[in-house]
Amino acid sequence: MSGPDTAREHVLAATYACVTRSGLARTTVEDAVRESGVSRATVYRLFPGGKGQLLREAVGWEMNRFFGRLADHVAGAAGLPAVLEQGLVFAHRAVREHRVLQQVLATEPGRLLPLLTVEQHRVQRLVAAYLRPVLDREAEQGRLRPGLDRRAAADYLSRMALSLMGAPGRWDLEDPQQVRRVVREELLGGILAPGVR
Amino acid sequence: MTVRRGSPYRLDVVAVRGDITHVVALDDRETELLAPDSVERRAVDAVLTCLARHGLTKTTLEDVAREAGCGRATLYRYFESKQDLVEVALWSEVDRFSRTLRAAVREVANLEDAIVTTILVSARELTSHAGLRYVLDFEPEVILPHLAFEAADLLLGAAASILAPGLAPYLPADRADRAAEWVARVLLAYLFRPDSSSLTDESDVRALVHELVLPGVAPSSLLSATRG
Numbered sequence: 001m002s003g004p005d006t007a008r009e010h011v012l013a014a015t016y017a018c019v020t021r022s023g024l025a026r027t028t029v030e031d032a033v034r035e036s037g038v039s040r041a042t043v044y045r046l047f048p049g050g051k052g053q054l055l056r057e058a059v060g061w062e063m064n065r066f067f068g069r070l071a072d073h074v075a076g077a078a079g080l081p082a083v084l085e086q087g088l089v090f091a092h093r094a095v096r097e098h099r100v101l102q103q104v105l106a107t108e109p110g111r112l113l114p115l116l117t118v119e120q121h122r123v124q125r126l127v128a129a130y131l132r133p134v135l136d137r138e139a140e141q142g143r144l145r146p147g148l149d150r151r152a153a154a155d156y157l158s159r160m161a162l163s164l165m166g167a168p169g170r171w172d173l174e175d176p177q178q179v180r181r182v183v184r185e186e187l188l189g190g191i192l193a194p195g196v197r
Numbered sequence: 198m199t200v201r202r203g204s205p206y207r208l209d210v211v212a213v214r215g216d217i218t219h220v221v222a223l224d225d226r227e228t229e230l231l232a233p234d235s236v237e238r239r240a241v242d243a244v245l246t247c248l249a250r251h252g253l254t255k256t257t258l259e260d261v262a263r264e265a266g267c268g269r270a271t272l273y274r275y276f277e278s279k280q281d282l283v284e285v286a287l288w289s290e291v292d293r294f295s296r297t298l299r300a301a302v303r304e305v306a307n308l309e310d311a312i313v314t315t316i317l318v319s320a321r322e323l324t325s326h327a328g329l330r331y332v333l334d335f336e337p338e339v340i341l342p343h344l345a346f347e348a349a350d351l352l353l354g355a356a357a358s359i360l361a362p363g364l365a366p367y368l369p370a371d372r373a374d375r376a377a378e379w380v381a382r383v384l385l386a387y388l389f390r391p392d393s394s395s396l397t398d399e400s401d402v403r404a405l406v407h408e409l410v411l412p413g414v415a416p417s418s419l420l421s422a423t424r425g
Binding site for chain 2: 095105109110111113114116117121124125148149152153156159160162163164166167168169170185186187188189190191194
């Protein structure tokens with residue numbers, strides 16, 4: 001193991017493992033030190049904010065892994081509608097089947113959600129940044145509404161898609177027809193050029 | 198699980214585990230939910246003042262009684278607990294909000310303006326609510342469990358039923374509910390977030406609605422519909 005980034009990753013992975021076993025409240029910096037095998041001095045230097053910072057970044061670490069899996073899943077999708085459709089289906093199921101998330105939500109929602117909320121702002125920007133080149137490629141093919149502000153569109157799509165992933169509301173995201181409808185109408189109604197499918 | 202139907206407050210409210218799932222105003226009444234100068238009205242005003250000052254956790258019924266200028270025993274005649282009082286205060290605020298919104302959307306004549314007005318009024322009311330701001334800023338662990346995942350599903354359903362009447366003149370019934378939920382989502386997705394539109398600037402909201410929201414909730418054949 002070498003370098004601060006590797007050590008950081010190691011500590012965060014270890015912290016996540018501790019949270020899986022003991023939850024957020026009962027995971028201490030000492031637990032992370034022991035689990036990771038990284039020196040106590042290094043851990044305290046990497047995370048001067050202590051347990052609070054460590055837990056917040058561990059949540060962020062797992063969210064990055066989650067969205068990495070999502071990006072891998074939609075890598076083969078052709079075009080913006082397909083990226084959104086496949087992404088929503090995958091992400092919705094992955095959220096529901098994420099054992100640690102569901103466990104901590106059931107037992108310690110008050111501790112988890114402030115951390116998730118802070119990290120979600122960062123993730124929303126990452127999702128928008130991911131969608132921007134997808135939008136650009138559609139624009140090159142003349143498939144976007146003329147005059148569309150692509151930055152605003154990427155921002156909008158990332159916020160609304162994240163909203164649907166976490167709380168589908170009236171939408172049954174296991175029904176391909178409904179997924180298609182919400183993507184092509186609500187999400188892309190103002191984005192795709194008229195007549196584009 | 199708490200269900201209050203045909204309550205003295207004339208709001209059909211279903212609350213599951215403290216989360217409001219469905220709110221329907223039983224009439225178009227202009228008057229307030231709680232009679233002015235009633236103990237309930239003074240208690241609700243008092244708890245909202247206390248929330249804005251000290252937040253939810255630190256506010257006690259003693260604080261509320263002192264602020265309301267009545268005895269604690271009097272409060273207990275009307276409210277079972279602090280939780281009960283806070284729930285009534287929530288319904289009272291929801292009722293006040295929906296009357297404010299109703300008055301504002303009455304003035305518009307097309308769907309785009311109805312959506313813009315709905316967003317502007319909602320954003321203004323929510324961002325200027327001192328009690329809500331305090332809890333969001335300093336006691337997120339108390340309120341976020343009511344705003345995320347399954348609780349957000351319930352919240353969106355309740356919000357949609359409050360917003361739908363304002364959009365209903367311009368859309369078929371099923372599309373009004375669908376559009377109302379989408380507008381509620383926009384509010385939830387943009388409000389109270391860093392580097393995000395606060396949704397209180399009219400030109401920002403008009404651009405968002407015209408470019409992205411309206412085309413999503415209304416196929417172009419409905420866009421030119423005016424109040425029938």
